[in-house]
Amino acid sequence: MNIGIVGLGLIGGSLGLDLLAANQDSKQDSEINSQQNNYVWGLSRNPETCKQGEAIAAVNIADTDIENIPDRILAQTDLVVICTPIAAILPTLTAIAPKLPSHVIFTDVGSVKAAIVEPASTICSEFGQRFIGSHPMAGTAFQGILAAERNLFQNRPCVVTPSEDLEALEKVRSLWQSVGMRVFECSPAEHDRAVAMISHAPVMISASLIAACQQENDVKVLNLAQTLASSGFRDTSRVGGGNPELGRLMAEYNQSAVLRSLYAYRQTLQKVINLIEDQQWDQLEDFLAKTQRDRPFYVPE
């Protein structure tokens, strides 16, 4: 397949690395498969990133301007994966769709889907193109093309959004399966509710812990809390100490689902507060025994 990757960061870079590495693997398997090789072109706002992407073999060629990607390469492109931050997905699509042929299928990697898939499909349809939403759930603590790594997607889940265009859906599904992902299909609304619960709301829940601790106005107690904090605090506060722009975008682009999760959370927290106020220790222990039993449904031991 001929693939364009727009936005060469951790995700875009790692995707390119795996796609191009697959060429080597298939060559080793059998030379006659070489016509099935992937060709990957890339776009990044930063010329340095383009050079780095080429240097680490995440892309065959990259440029800051789609006009500088040779026409014959654009004409043969099957799939374009938009790997920019959420806020840039629609503007990017608006800018590049007119430069690409009508058979091109677009997808993205954004962590919200409802705010993306419908407007993106509208933009694409104007040029006879198709858009399928994707959310590959993979990452590390690092960012940027130099953090890109092989096998980042291996065995990780990826959501794709439904489409009546089964050919387009199948191509996007194949892309993620080719880098080792387990692909699940669900509606943008279902996706957004699920990730609000397990990913977006936890950022707010975790950040609120840090902020609440910092509100301590007895300086000795504050210093002591900072000194005594250990692995429990480290883990519970981790995602609340993450990239603030990313946290903002989650809330901004997934507002209603994030609020829905936070309302459910607030209610549960209040229930726990009530148990402690009322000294209902057996019921509190039952509650904690249930959360202990339920957690492995999310994160198997």
Add this chain to the structure above:
Amino acid sequence: MNIGIVGLGLIGGSLGLDLLAANQDSKQDSEINSQQNNYVWGLSRNPETCKQGEAIAAVNIADTDIENIPDRILAQTDLVVICTPIAAILPTLTAIAPKLPSHVIFTDVGSVKAAIVEPASTICSEFGQRFIGSHPMAGTAFQGILAAERNLFQNRPCVVTPSEDLEALEKVRSLWQSVGMRVFECSPAEHDRAVAMISHAPVMISASLIAACQQENDVKVLNLAQTLASSGFRDTSRVGGGNPELGRLMAEYNQSAVLRSLYAYRQTLQKVINLIEDQQWDQLEDFLAKTQRDRPFYVPE
């Protein structure tokens, strides 16, 4: 020093291992120091645990009944460390204090101090003995004597509670320093507020996340959330999926400080919810930028 350890679990066992290992170290340094060797006796409810404690050299001798520890050993005891769960500390002290000489200094390892130190001091004073509260902040994910390990306490913080009896305070401080801990002195109330913030409240905050997720009544979304949960959910939910009895005891024995922390937390969470409801994205990003800046005060990178 001659030391009794009551309760041979992870903490008691690891303490004994380090104290007895120090004998070997000091012998190697200089034979004339051998009179400074530690002698460690232990008590456990479980005869098997007593045997295991002796076998792994966490104690010189151990028994289920203090009556079976030779009188000459009890008579020469300097320090007794009560390493039982919180709920057993005061009953244990009541049971063994009458069997020990008046010069003995008691301490404990409980994660709450106000509910322990005053009544424990009262029990001890009846026999002319002294009590200093301790909270060595160390642990692993495992429990029991067979999980005991060398150097568990190395470089970890330990709180000791103040006393007018400076000799007793110094002995307890020395004990923890001898196993490598950084010792901090603070009042029971200060300790309890600090650990409520960074350790006890996070258990409730984290457990509420698991319970809120489980409330999802759209089965497809629930299954998807369980499938998509990854490292962010893993970390944020970890302490909420821990030992329910321990969580209950934290709340039961540190009720007012845990509630105080949860009230502060609830208020902060509501502030975040308001920002999202009001679409104040810049303010939300500022809030998250502050939690990102503040987190390293607790857990240095």
